[in-house]
Amino acid sequence: MSHVPDHFEETLRKAGLRVTQPRLAVLTAVRDHPHADSTVIAESVREQLPTVSRQAIFDCLNTFADTHLVRRIQPAGSGARYELRVGDNHHHLVCRSCGAVVDVNCAVGEAPCLHTTDDHGFQIDEAEVIYWGVCPDCVAAQKVSPT
Template sequence: MPDDVTRLLREAGLRVTQPRLSVLAALDVHPHADTSTVIDAVRAESPDVSHQTVYDCLSALTTAGLVRRIQPSGHAARYERRIDDNHHHVVCRSCGAIADVDCAVGDAPCLTASDDHGFTIDEAEVVYWGTCPACAVGAA
């Protein structure tokens, strides 16, 4: 993985730095992580990395298209490495857990809007809301 990540950073025009590598590694272990989770994971390996450095890394990686930022309504921003497809998310209304949901049919059916209003659509963001299995058991 390190060689692939190094190549991806360079291809995106970013310098290869330990904090960026650490943030990407944290997101591999914690998909859909909020900033606090990323900070905790990075600082577990490198205690001297500042909060601001992690924020800056997340921003640069998102801008470069190496990380996807999602922010379901009413929840903190989350980050993920799965960027190479048009997938969606399911969010638990109770605990905020998030999971990936592949498009239901075809390559990217959600990119065909019933009325595009003249827009050139290149991404669709669908969020399914519900209750995760752990919360459903607790509510029963």
């Protein structure tokens, strides 16, 4: 696979994972389609490796999420989506109309970025913030479409 960056092989090795063509293809698909769901990722992988099963692709995604090689997000009303941007403290903006997802930096800048007045004894290490709105393309379409 000539389109796979060399660092993906190193990334897998550092995570203690074997380097396989399906794993490289899944990482490449996630890189090429940030915030995509598993269906889009599977279609992309199968363009490169037609014999890879959907289950193998799902297994790769789950393994990568568990080992923090990819981040899995799941906005309300949406299936899981995947991205390579991990290890920083960013959040997401989701369009209510078309479902587009984009990264936004944390307004506070440090994890977990939200401090509750009562943690109920939990050791909080992460807060997930999703901003909802309407993207510029959908706003423009609404202005020109008949109501």
